[in-house]
Amino acid sequence: MTSKKEWIAMLLAGGQGSRLYTLTRKIAKPAVPFGGKYRIIDFPLSNCVNSGIDTVGVLTQYQPLQLNEYIGNGQPWDLDRLSGGAFVLPPFQRSAGSDWYTGTANAIWQNSGFIERYDPKYVVILSGDHIYKMDYGKMLAFHKEKGSVATIAVLEVPMEEAPRFGIMNTNPDLSVYQFEEKPACPKSNLASMGIYIFDWPVLRRYLEADDADPNSSKDFGKNIIPAMLAAGEKMYAYPFDGYWKDVGTIDSLWEANMDLLNPAVPLDLYDPSWKIYSRNPVMPPHYVAPGAMVQNSMVTEGSEIWGTVDFSVIFAGVTVERGAVVRDSIIMPGAVIHSGAQVEYSIVAERADIGAGAVVGSRPEDMDDKDKWGVTVIGDCVRIGPGVTVEPKSMVDRDIRGV
Amino acid sequence: MNVTDYKMMGVIFSNMHDDSMGDLTELRTVGSIPYGGRYRLIDFTLSNMVNSGITDVGVITKLNYQSLLDHLGAGRAWDLSRKRGGLVILPPFSRTVAGGAAGIYRGSIEALAGRLDYLRSVDARYVCLSDCDVITNLDFKDVLARHVETGADITVLYANMEMRPASRDLAALETGPDSRVLDVTLNPREGGSMKVYLNMVVLNRELLIKLVESCYTHGEYSFTQDVLQKRLRDFHICGYEVRDFCVRVSDMQSYFAANMALLNPEARAQLFPPERPVFTKVRDEVPAKYGLKAQVENSLVADGCVIDGRVENSVVGRGVRIGRGAVVKNSILMQGTIVGEGADLNYVVTDKNVVVRTGRALCGYTTIPVYLQKGFSV
Numbered sequence: 001m002t003s004k005k006e007w008i009a010m011l012l013a014g015g016q017g018s019r020l021y022t023l024t025r026k027i028a029k030p031a032v033p034f035g036g037k038y039r040i041i042d043f044p045l046s047n048c049v050n051s052g053i054d055t056v057g058v059l060t061q062y063q064p065l066q067l068n069e070y071i072g073n074g075q076p077w078d079l080d081r082l083s084g085g086a087f088v089l090p091p092f093q094r095s096a097g098s099d100w101y102t103g104t105a106n107a108i109w110q111n112s113g114f115i116e117r118y119d120p121k122y123v124v125i126l127s128g129d130h131i132y133k134m135d136y137g138k139m140l141a142f143h144k145e146k147g148s149v150a151t152i153a154v155l156e157v158p159m160e161e162a163p164r165f166g167i168m169n170t171n172p173d174l175s176v177y178q179f180e181e182k183p184a185c186p187k188s189n190l191a192s193m194g195i196y197i198f199d200w201p202v203l204r205r206y207l208e209a210d211d212a213d214p215n216s217s218k219d220f221g222k223n224i225i226p227a228m229l230a231a232g233e234k235m236y237a238y239p240f241d242g243y244w245k246d247v248g249t250i251d252s253l254w255e256a257n258m259d260l261l262n263p264a265v266p267l268d269l270y271d272p273s274w275k276i277y278s279r280n281p282v283m284p285p286h287y288v289a290p291g292a293m294v295q296n297s298m299v300t301e302g303s304e305i306w307g308t309v310d311f312s313v314i315f316a317g318v319t320v321e322r323g324a325v326v327r328d329s330i331i332m333p334g335a336v337i338h339s340g341a342q343v344e345y346s347i348v349a350e351r352a353d354i355g356a357g358a359v360v361g362s363r364p365e366d367m368d369d370k371d372k373w374g375v376t377v378i379g380d381c382v383r384i385g386p387g388v389t390v391e392p393k394s395m396v397d398r399d400i401r402g403v
Numbered sequence: 404m405n406v407t408d409y410k411m412m413g414v415i416f417s418n419m420h421d422d423s424m425g426d427l428t429e430l431r432t433v434g435s436i437p438y439g440g441r442y443r444l445i446d447f448t449l450s451n452m453v454n455s456g457i458t459d460v461g462v463i464t465k466l467n468y469q470s471l472l473d474h475l476g477a478g479r480a481w482d483l484s485r486k487r488g489g490l491v492i493l494p495p496f497s498r499t500v501a502g503g504a505a506g507i508y509r510g511s512i513e514a515l516a517g518r519l520d521y522l523r524s525v526d527a528r529y530v531c532l533s534d535c536d537v538i539t540n541l542d543f544k545d546v547l548a549r550h551v552e553t554g555a556d557i558t559v560l561y562a563n564m565e566m567r568p569a570s571r572d573l574a575a576l577e578t579g580p581d582s583r584v585l586d587v588t589l590n591p592r593e594g595g596s597m598k599v600y601l602n603m604v605v606l607n608r609e610l611l612i613k614l615v616e617s618c619y620t621h622g623e624y625s626f627t628q629d630v631l632q633k634r635l636r637d638f639h640i641c642g643y644e645v646r647d648f649c650v651r652v653s654d655m656q657s658y659f660a661a662n663m664a665l666l667n668p669e670a671r672a673q674l675f676p677p678e679r680p681v682f683t684k685v686r687d688e689v690p691a692k693y694g695l696k697a698q699v700e701n702s703l704v705a706d707g708c709v710i711d712g713r714v715e716n717s718v719v720g721r722g723v724r725i726g727r728g729a730v731v732k733n734s735i736l737m738q739g740t741i742v743g744e745g746a747d748l749n750y751v752v753t754d755k756n757v758v759v760r761t762g763r764a765l766c767g768y769t770t771i772p773v774y775l776q777k778g779f780s781v
Contacts, residue, residue, distance in 0.1 A: 037706070280685045282680040283680070284439065284681070284703070285705040288700060289701060293698075294693045295694070298690040300690040300691070
């Protein structure tokens with residue numbers, strides 16, 4: 001038995017993120033690059049360590065190679081500890097048979113042995129697909145103060161968007177009396193952020209009971225929370241008022257990156273007391289050449305900018321050649337935009353190569369039919385030949401020969 | 404030959420040439436002088452050693468080495484935080500001929516004499532000695548291969564450089580057709596193109612221990628003067644030419660030039676080849692952010708910067724802020740410098756955390772850049 005911890009975190013990072021299409025063809029969603037030098041999972045991991053959580057189980061299943069390598073021993077997040085630290089937890093075989101993680105609750109249940117090793121009072125359940133900065137310590141204080149056994153972080157969303165979320169209906173003291181998954185007529189606009197704190201002994205009971213139920217879909221939102229409410233467990237909604245974004249779709253991923261360029265968006269990455277840690281690239285500072293123009297953009301070390309970059313997020317080791325134009329786009333690590341190419345409203349994935357004079361995506365204002373407009377995505381390592389035009393809203397996952 | 408027969412260890416002298424650097428080393432060692440926006444000078448020789456397969460590196464310090472310790476830590480950033488070997492910081496012991504206070508050694512031989520215990524403790528056949536004043540990217544395995552091939556006792560590294568007359572702290576080599584070193588001259592009066600000794604050598608470890616013992620008992624302390632010059636005829640000393648990008652920092656003027664050299668794409672390609680990365684301490688900075696009116700040309704910009712003004716021909720270190728309407732030209736801004744709105748800098752070197760307030764103007768010249776010391780506020 002290892003030492004007892006007051007709380008530990010379990011990070012659900014096994015999802016495929018199928019709505020990111022080609023971006024998650026070879027990597028799990030939490031490993032998708034974000035914000036110039038991060039991957040999505042850096043946000044919950046950094047939140048954990050900044051909140052004082054020193055033990056994090058990362059549950060992986062879909063395409064785990066890159067995620068495993070990225071997390072490694074947890075050192076970049078200061079999670080290489082003598083007792084505890086970061087652990088990658090894939091499904092494993094046991095004497096009574098083995099199974100993939102069949103749902104979020106099942107994934108935690110299958111790892112109850114891991115949790116028991118630390119005998120924690122509280123378990124924080126997180127997901128690996130949200131961009132936000134949050135002090136889980138404050139949430140735990142709230143949980144204790146209310147005498148809650150299950151606390152769910154909630155965000156006020158516009159009422160018209162509420163039907164897209166899991167909605168918590170609360171009493172004035174923030175105790176939850178009802179949970180509704182994507183209600184057609186929402187009674188409240190408090191959306192679940194997918195962040196839970198449970199009293200572990202209580203959660204353990206419900207997970208065990210849920211596991212025995214063959215009709216359950218083994219999901220926190222669909223099964224565990226309703227079961228706890230039905231049994232009258234004390235459940236509270238913890239209101240969060242900072243920036244939070246689910247980056248599960250191409251559009252939301254693009255928007256969340258662009259939010260970093262907007263001074264009005266309350267997500268301050270420059271706060272030294274709440275740094276977002278990541279595995280840093282080993283590259284020289286980026287270079288901006290004579291004649292280049294860079295405005296309203298983020299640029300990461302190792303890049304070489306010879307062309308024009310406007311309203312874009314440029315990751316490490318990107319080359320934008322002379323005469324190339326990148327606007328309103330996200331260019332992921334190692335991609336090359338050759339001379340004269342034009343990339344607009346696009347996500348260009350890792351090590352993709354956009355040939356000279358190619359035209360990728362377009363601005364909505366340049367479209368005759370606005371309905372055909374959308375963010376264009378070029379998959380990782382895809383080569384777009386010289387002079388090729390890639391229509392807006394396309395999703396390119398194989399090479400296109402030049403003209 | 405067995406792989407272990409080629410095993411090499413490294414010894415780095417962090418404080419050699421401290422005196423010639425002036426203000427830059429007032430509060431730090433030569434090894435911890437910031438360079439190229441995100442590096443310290445020691446990163447280059449340390450990364451070269453690591454990329455050459457060296458896993459035992461001792462760093463001999465002297466004075467003012469707090470910043471060096473902060474930077475190196477346990478050596479993790481260079482993958483030198485090991486159970487077997489790895490990075491060892493060697494603060495000097497008081498065992499000088501002069502009998503002075505701890506650490507007041509006069510040259511590398513005397514420094515090594517104080518730390519022979521380390522040299523004796525590592526099981527490596529060869530030693531690579533290096534100061535921190537030279538910036539280049541090379542594979543010491545190639546040097547060792549040549550060393551073995553020529554049968555030299557000592558292989559010294561040099562580069563052809565254009566030097567000013569009466570350059571200080573400089574040793575020039577004369578080599579024969581078989582690359583054998585024929586003469587070593589110190590601080591030559593004449594300027595011009597010369598084979599400049601890079602303060603890096605490769606030799607057999609046992610030989611080094613013997614040399615240190617011999618010099619020490621004869622009251623000698625300098626590797627350049629007492630080994631390379633005095634014992635030139637006693638040993639087979641060969642030169643190894645570094646042909647790729649290679650610059651030497653010996654004073655403010657050369658420091659300025661060495662930074663500006665990085666604005667050349669060819670120089671960067673040679674100094675930062677992807678297969679031999681230059682490691683440095685991780686600071687977890689955010690990517691640099693360019694504002695609505697930013698205008699940047701021919702400049703290197705590190706992570707963590709927020710740029711709203713104009714920058715030309717400059718090297719901008721980590722976390723520098725440049726306000727709206729500010730103009731920065733031909734300057735080196737070290738980590739954390741803040742340039743206020745409308746300020747105007749030309750040929751300026753700001754040390755760490757300098758603040759140039761709104762509207763201030765400073766102008767130097769390429770040979771005499773204006774230098775603002777650490778934490779200074781204008």
